[in-house]
Amino acid sequence: MVRRAMTLLTSAVLLVGLTVAALAIPVPYVVASPGLALNTLGEIDGEQVIRIEGQPVYEHDGALSMVTVQYSGGPDSRMNLFTTLSAWLSPTQAVLPEEAIFPPNTSAEEVSQTQAAQMDNSQDAAVAAAFNELGIDYETTATVHAVNEGYPAEGVLQSGDVIVEVDGKPVADKNEVVAAVKDRSPGDTVRFLIERDGQREEVEVGTVASDSGDPIVGITVEDTMVFPFEVQISVGRVGGPSAGMMFALGVMDRLDPEGLTGGHRIAGTGTIDPEGNVGGVSGVQQKMISAKREGAEYFLVAAESCDQTFDSPVTGQIEVVKVETLKDAVAALENIREGNLDDLPRC
Structure with a gap:
């Protein structure tokens, strides 16, 4: 009996030990939790989130808050199985496959850099969208973002070059550059008038056929907006493109003598492009929790994210x-200000 009891006790101890060890094993999952809610009309570290110089600005009651998701885990700091299971059981958290946030062979630092670039681009797009909605004119330039290795443009064009003309014809944005190059045939030479370090020069670049047969020179071009006055947006170390819509609304509110919120607390999430199109994002369930904790009464969300x-x-x-669209968001805020809640488009 004593031997049998010792055997059972030893087995139980081993089972507990193996269970504890299993729960401590790192697993390739990421946990999404409610993150920061930041009023774009307010301050961060004692400075306005949205600062505008060279134009009259206004301050109003209410809030237009961007909301974020906080991610834990990743290839450089994997969580254990116990923590992941606890998050899976939590009503406020979500467990995602690691590759949903960190693509294969991508480090956490590379993801952070990508998100920082997305944040910068979203801010420029938000200002452009706000200006378009307000009828404020601005200029765009076509700027070389990257030169692909092994293509004709390598060694001729550089990242940061502003493309002024293609084959003697002025171009104002990336679409015009692409159209001008596609107007040629593979093997043709294209003349670019570029501006580099404040100086203009003309260069010639050959073309090759893309996979679809179109002529290309091997560059990525992006639109750079040149605004008539300065708009700066500062949100600390937050990254990603999902605050674009709220940035655009925040810029509009700062430039509008009447304001957009009517004193209401609004939160929301969605990407934006310069034309004002609002795109879907992930983590909406966690962002809604952040919005509620912040005291938001209304939550604006891209139509394609409604299912979340x-x-x-x-x-x-x-x-x-x-x-x-941004126009939809502005119309919704007008209905909220005027109390026309039955006219609000809901998910």
Whole structure:
């Protein structure tokens, strides 16, 4: 009997030990939790989130808050199975495959750099979209973003070059550059008038056929906006493109004598392009929790993200308004100000 009891006790200890060891094993998952909610009309570290110079600005009551998701884990700091299971059981967290946030063979530092670039681009797009909505004119330039190795442009064009003309014809944006190059035939030479370090020069670049047969020179071109006055947006170390819509609304509110919120607390998430199109994002359920904790009454979300709003722990506790464009968001805020809640488009 004593031997049998010792055997059972030893087995139990081994089982507990193996279970504890298994729970401590790092696993390739990422946990998404509610993150920061930041009022774009307010301050961060004692400075306005949106600072405008060279134009009259206004301050109003209410809030237009961007909301974020906080991610834990990743290839450089994997969580253990116990923590992951606990998050899976939590109503406020979500467990995602690691590759959903960190593509294969990508370090956490590389992801952070990509998100920082996305944040910068989203801010420029937000200012452009706000200016378009307000009828404020600005200029665009076509700028070389990257030169692909092994293509004709390598060693001739550089990142940061502003393309002024293609084959003697002025170009104002990347679409015009692409169209001008595609107007040639593979093997042709294209003349670019570029501006580099404040100096203009003309260069010639050959073309080769792309996979689709179109002529290309091997560059990536992006639009750079030149605004008539300075708009700076500072949000600390937050990255990614999902605050674009709220940035655009924040810029509009600072430039509008009447304001957009009517004193209401609004939060939201969605990307934006210079034309004002609002795009879907991930992590909406966690962002809704952040918005509710911040005291938001209304939550603006891209129409294509509506399906993420149905199962949030705060569903039914905050009014969810779907938008497809910045114009839709502005119209929704007008209805909120005037109390026309029946006219709000909901998910």
